[in-house]
Amino acid sequence: xxxxxxxxxxxxxxxxxxxxxxxxxxxxxxxxxxxxxxxxxxxxxxxxxxxxxxxxxxxxxxxxxxxxxxxxxxxxxxxxxxxxxxxxxxxxxxxxxxxxxxxxxxxxxxxxxxxxxxxxxxxxxxxxxxxxxxxxxxxxxxxxxxxxxxxxxxxxxxxxxxxxxxxxxxxxxxxxxxxxxxxxxxxxxxxxxxxxxxxxxxxxxxxxxxxxxxxxxxxxxxxxxxxxxxxxxxxxxxxxxxxxxxxxxxxxxxxxxxxxxxxxxxxxxxxxxxxxxxxxxxxxxxxxxxxxxxxxxxxxxxxxxxxxxxxxxxxxxxxxxxxxxxxxxxxxxxxxxxxxxxxxxxxxxxxxxxxxxxxxxxxxxxxxxxxxxxxxxxxxxxxxxxxxxxxxxxxxxxxxxxxxxxxxxxxxxxxxxxxxxxxxxxxxxxxxxxxxxxxxxxxxxxxxxxxxxxxxxxxxxxxxxxxxxxxxxxxxxxxxxxxxxxxxxxxxxxxxxxxxxxxxxxxxxxxxxxxxxxxxxxxxxxxxxxxxxxxxxxxxxxxxxxxxxxxxxxxxxxxxxxxxxxxxxxxxxxxxxxxxxxxxxxxxxxxxxxxxxxxxxxxxxxxxxxxxxxxxxxxxxxxxxxxxxxxxxxxxxxxxxxxxxxxxxxxxxxxxxxxxxxxxxxxxxxxxxxxxxx
Amino acid sequence: xxxxxxxxxxxxxxxxxxxxxxxxxxxxxxxxxxxxxxxxxxxxxxxxxxxxxxxxxxxxxxxxxxxxxxxxxxxxxxxxxxxxxxxxxxxxxxxxxxxxxxxxxxxxxxxxxxxxxxxxxxxxxxxxxxxxxxxxxxxxxxxxxxxxxxxxxxxxxxxxxxxxxxxxxxxxxxxxxxxxxxxxxxxxxxxxxxxxxxxxxxxxxxxxxxxxxxxxxxxxxxxxxxx
Numbered sequence: 001x002x003x004x005x006x007x008x009x010x011x012x013x014x015x016x017x018x019x020x021x022x023x024x025x026x027x028x029x030x031x032x033x034x035x036x037x038x039x040x041x042x043x044x045x046x047x048x049x050x051x052x053x054x055x056x057x058x059x060x061x062x063x064x065x066x067x068x069x070x071x072x073x074x075x076x077x078x079x080x081x082x083x084x085x086x087x088x089x090x091x092x093x094x095x096x097x098x099x100x101x102x103x104x105x106x107x108x109x110x111x112x113x114x115x116x117x118x119x120x121x122x123x124x125x126x127x128x129x130x131x132x133x134x135x136x137x138x139x140x141x142x143x144x145x146x147x148x149x150x151x152x153x154x155x156x157x158x159x160x161x162x163x164x165x166x167x168x169x170x171x172x173x174x175x176x177x178x179x180x181x182x183x184x185x186x187x188x189x190x191x192x193x194x195x196x197x198x199x200x201x202x203x204x205x206x207x208x209x210x211x212x213x214x215x216x217x218x219x220x221x222x223x224x225x226x227x228x229x230x231x232x233x234x235x236x237x238x239x240x241x242x243x244x245x246x247x248x249x250x251x252x253x254x255x256x257x258x259x260x261x262x263x264x265x266x267x268x269x270x271x272x273x274x275x276x277x278x279x280x281x282x283x284x285x286x287x288x289x290x291x292x293x294x295x296x297x298x299x300x301x302x303x304x305x306x307x308x309x310x311x312x313x314x315x316x317x318x319x320x321x322x323x324x325x326x327x328x329x330x331x332x333x334x335x336x337x338x339x340x341x342x343x344x345x346x347x348x349x350x351x352x353x354x355x356x357x358x359x360x361x362x363x364x365x366x367x368x369x370x371x372x373x374x375x376x377x378x379x380x381x382x383x384x385x386x387x388x389x390x391x392x393x394x395x396x397x398x399x400x401x402x403x404x405x406x407x408x409x410x411x412x413x414x415x416x417x418x419x420x421x422x423x424x425x426x427x428x429x430x431x432x433x434x435x436x437x438x439x440x441x442x443x444x445x446x447x448x449x450x451x452x453x454x455x456x457x458x459x460x461x462x463x464x465x466x467x468x469x470x471x472x473x474x475x476x477x478x479x480x481x482x483x484x485x486x487x488x489x490x491x492x493x494x495x496x497x498x499x500x501x502x503x504x505x506x507x508x509x510x511x512x513x514x515x516x517x518x519x520x521x522x523x524x525x526x527x528x529x530x531x532x533x534x535x536x537x538x539x540x541x542x543x544x545x546x547x548x549x550x551x552x553x554x555x556x557x558x559x560x561x562x563x564x565x566x567x568x569x570x571x572x573x574x575x576x577x578x579x580x581x582x583x584x585x586x587x588x589x590x591x592x593x594x595x596x597x598x599x600x601x602x603x604x605x606x607x608x609x610x611x612x613x614x615x616x617x618x619x620x621x622x623x624x625x626x627x628x629x630x631x632x633x634x635x636x637x638x639x640x641x642x643x644x645x646x647x648x649x650x651x652x653x654x655x656x657x658x659x660x661x662x663x664x665x666x667x668x669x670x671x672x673x674x675x676x677x678x
Numbered sequence: 679x680x681x682x683x684x685x686x687x688x689x690x691x692x693x694x695x696x697x698x699x700x701x702x703x704x705x706x707x708x709x710x711x712x713x714x715x716x717x718x719x720x721x722x723x724x725x726x727x728x729x730x731x732x733x734x735x736x737x738x739x740x741x742x743x744x745x746x747x748x749x750x751x752x753x754x755x756x757x758x759x760x761x762x763x764x765x766x767x768x769x770x771x772x773x774x775x776x777x778x779x780x781x782x783x784x785x786x787x788x789x790x791x792x793x794x795x796x797x798x799x800x801x802x803x804x805x806x807x808x809x810x811x812x813x814x815x816x817x818x819x820x821x822x823x824x825x826x827x828x829x830x831x832x833x834x835x836x837x838x839x840x841x842x843x844x845x846x847x848x849x850x851x852x853x854x855x856x857x858x859x860x861x862x863x864x865x866x867x868x869x870x871x872x873x874x875x876x877x878x879x880x881x882x883x884x885x886x887x888x889x890x891x892x893x894x895x896x897x898x899x900x901x902x903x904x905x
Contacts, residue, residue: 164747169756174681180749181684181734 137184317555373445
């Protein structure tokens with residue numbers, strides 16, 4: 001490897017690295033605004049100037065200068081210091097001194113670097129420029145006078161999000177960042193530009209003027225809005241979660257999160273169930289915990305086990321599922337199901353319902369077949385990875401299902417099961433690429449598996465995967481799904497599936513663990529709802545037991561690749577609400593079937609003992625492949641086209657549906673769709 | 679320079695005329711497949727030729743024609759000040775050079791003429807026939823002061839000759855472009871003072887030139903269709 005000297009210290013570096021990267025290898029901090037590891041190099045802020053020998057006798061922009069063998073790099077010479085002060089002075093010429101009213105204050109790159117590298121005072125006494133605010137939709141607030149034209153937002157939206165809608169218009173001192181005629185940015189990842197903005201030009205609209213960063217309690221946790229389990233940081237003050245930010249996790253979300261992950265949190269303080277309710281004389285009335293639990297226990301006792309059904313929702317933590325399974329298992333209930341959408345996977349080897357390529361590993365695939373899934377809506381961050389590989393020219397994508405705009409080009413192979421069955425007979429480039437592929441993968445979504453012929457489609461897809469040696473991947477959209485399947489939270493001997501349970505006469509008693517995505521209108525069962533929001537599940541319930549949302553409890557979530565992750569409690573549950581497992585524990589006491597754990601630690605110990613996969617936190621197996629012949633079951637294929645389970649990206653779960661911000665986003669999207677349809 | 683914005687008054691739609699379309703196709707065919715975006719500036723120029731200015735629907739049409747995001751076209755159109763973003767005069771777009779050489783030679787007088795005749799700069803005149811602006815150096819400094827009217831340079835102007843030219847335009851005539859005092863190019867008034875020996879130009883002083891070094895290969899280049 002070539003060697004360069006940074007401030008006199010020799011450093012080995014990889015060929016192709018820039019001077020900035022080499023200096024960082026040596027542990028030198030280089031200030032920068034426009035440079036970002038995951039975006040293309042622009043070289044327009046000039047803050048990263050260093051002195052390089054051999055070279056011209058002037059400072060050089062280190063972010064755009066390739067490092068060379070035997071180069072001498074200096075980051076601490078008087079020339080560099082003066083250059084940085086000069087650049088900073090120019091940047092501050094047109095930057096307003098409004099830090100006291102700026103939401104970026106306290107976490108502002110410009111603020112920090114002005115203190116670190118700038119002059120101590122200003123020599124500028126001319127007028128500053130002012131720039132009109134721009135409309136960028138319900139998430140991004142703009143104060144464009146603060147913009148320093150680093151163009152990170154333009155590059156992110158164009159390169160990573162793949163929705164080229166932000167641009168830099170005009171020129172010279174008049175340049176402005178804007179969308180085309182003030183259109184909202186139509187990307188599921190749009191709000192990441194707020195994190196990228198090094199100044200307060202693009203800030204969070206829902207969080208505007210809410211808090212200062214140093215007031216917030218920061219809790220590192222896991223996202224549940226989709227099945228990727230993105231790493232997040234939950235910022236809370238007192239009882240309120242104020243915002244969610246991404247955490248760096250190269251294995252999953254890198255440093256992006258979707259808009260839903262970031263902004264659905266205002267739904268955590270709306271429509272909440274904060275006390276138990278009992279239905280008396282046809283109306284839900286507030287009750288005490290003792291009343292509610294006793295009523296529930298009596299009802300459960302009075303119902304025979306084969307007429308009881310338990311349906312778990314998409315946001316449940318593994319602990320509450322474990323407690324429910326233990327409790328109702330001990331009562332002899334076998335009708336347990338966590339698959340509200342009726343997904344056909346759940347028995348057989350664990351790998352059959354996992355994303356076996358792993359999220360980071362999907363980048364090694366050269367040909368990917370998407371079946372019944374729209375990753376842009378079901379897992380936007382994963383979609384950005386696919387796009388990156390496609391942009392690099394290393395990926396061919398084929399789609400069977402909806403012909404949606406995915407931000408990359410693909411070969412459209414058909415809409416439904418027939419196209420999948422006839423794939424080997426299809427003509428076109430995709431099949432050729434698939435045959436020649438070194439590392440092909442298939443990704444199945446709920447659109448293909450959550451239907452009456454799901455098992456047959458799974459078997460068919462597994463056969464295709466076997467023929468072409470494709471890695472088997474299932475992309476879930478429910479955060480609880482893999483954990484529930486790992487636990488065996490599926491109908492046992494003689495048990496009914498979720499779909500059968502909610503049918504008319506399907507059960508006499510339904511226990512709903514946050515189950516809000518299933519149509520309960522036909523069910524005539526007595527319903528006990530344990531959950532967080534006054535959403536679909538709670539409306540028809542007869543007993544409501546208020547539970548804790550994902551930011552309000554320590555919980556284990558297993559993401560779609562089978563990675564077990566720990567969510568952390570950031571705030572306390574609302575009002576009288578309790579953590580879900582402890583409610584089930586209390587209920588078990590009244591049923592005389594006391595669960596054998598008194599603390600979460602004991603529950604986890606039991607969970608790890610019974611299901612060893614849960615004990616391997618943040619571990620994901622690589623290179624495993626299920627026995628493809630064992631997946632699914634033979635059966636008739638339906639003719640209906642595959643449909644993505646996500647109709648409205650911003651409204652997929654009770655938290656998001658309670659969120660005002662998400663409602664605004666959804667309105668924006670449907671308005672745009674209406675215009676497009678005209 | 680001032681902040682450039684799209685005009686608030688926009689036509690409902692834009693379509694290339696048949697003649698424009700020929701030019702559009704010609705420009706696009708100059709670039710390899712997948713690189714059509716490179717034709718964005720020529721296409722915007724074609725739009726401006728056709729329309730007199732560049733309207734918002736035209737930006738969308740150009741983006742669609744070239745398969746590129748409309749924001750990228752918008753960026754280009756706002757970057758280059760020669761793309762007019764609002765309707766200009768139906769008869770003439772008058773661009774008076776106000777940069778140093780012209781200014782020293784009396785561009786202020788020309789500007790005063792425009793101000794008097796048409797009103798404020800960067801607005802259509804009351805009758806809608808004219809639109810004037812002051813521009814940066816147009817590269818005709820040796821013929822200062824000058825103004826570009828529509829596609830041609832009018833040079834060596836005085837307030838009187840400039841006004842006469844503008845009156846001609848208003849009357850529907852097309853005045854002859856070039857020097858108002860009949861200079862040949864930038865040669866001195868009354869004709870060249872040096873290099874006047876005709877022998878210099880008949881080839882007798884040098885070897886005959888058979889082929890210009892940068893001449894186009896014969897019969898290969900496609901001709902640009904007439905505007």
